Amino acid sequence: MDDQTTSEAKLSGPGPVNERIVRDLRTRLMRGELAPGEILTHRKLAEQLDVSPMPVRDALRQLVAERALEVANGNRSVAVPRLNHAKLHDLKTIREGVEGLAARLAAERWKPHELAQIEAILAETSDGAGSPDASRNQRFHFAIYAASQSQVLLPLIGSLWLQFGPYLPRAGQLAGGKIGAGDKYHREIVEALRARDADAAEAAIVADIGQAMDLLLTHGLGDTGSGG
Structure with a gap:
């Protein structure tokens, strides 16, 4: 993951916070900045992005629905899917x-x-x-x-x-x-x-x-x- 300063810069732009988080994570996935199997926790991601947990939770829920991420560890976190x-x-x-x-x-x-x-x-x-x-x-x-x-x-x-x-x-x-x-x-x-x-x-x-x-x-x- 990028450090907090870089992440905040990536979240600049129009729209609600959860939409900006979705855009940021999509970009990271498309550019290979998140590895297959990498675990993302709500709390850690919120800390890195310097936002409250709620928009992070909403963003991750949307990306799981799109199958860009998958639920891991009993809904406590999400993971980047692996391919076979x-x-x-x-x-x-x-x-x-x-x-x-x-x-x-x-x-x-x-x-x-x-x-x-x-x-x-x-x-x-x-x-x-x-x-x-x-x-x-x-x-x-x-x-x-x-x-x-x-x-x-x-x-x-x-x-x-x-x-x-x-x-x-x-x-x-x-x-x-x-x-x-x-x-x-x-x-x-x-x-x-x-x-x-x-x-x-x-x-x-x-x-x-x-x-x-x-x-x-x-x-x-x-x-x-x-x-x-």
Whole structure:
């Protein structure tokens, strides 16, 4: 977990406290900042975020209902779900289909400011390890998916990333310590978007997803991923 100062900064933004906590935890899950099997207690999380326990409880209840977290220790805490091989294989297949479609639509529908944002994220310097690189990877993908202009696909993709995100560090480890090892595919995606080539954009996204997922399927989920 991040320290209290960092957590408070992450909770900045509009909306009630419980909604801001939900956004913060979703982001952490998608960027691999919470590990599979990690336990989150209401009281400890409230202390770290410097908020009362009630909005934390409400936020965690919502994320459990969305299956982004699961109840642990007899309702006294929640945990980040673990995946098994079968679930990971399902996730790979569904991600390739749904995110591939989003990339295809993005190639057809992007607006100039959206393409500029995608290009800017790709151009960012990455340290090659840890959460900054994971953050860039997640922001890059979601900038593309936002350019699809699809209000239906975005929530579906978010749900998929909540399940896969905790395994990003493991995928990065298997890729030689670089979560953004798919930059080759990222460049291909941007080139396809510039050309408004929907087929090429979809193919590059599918290849990017497949690279990370295949590493996990082939080499294993690590000690934290054996449950199921």
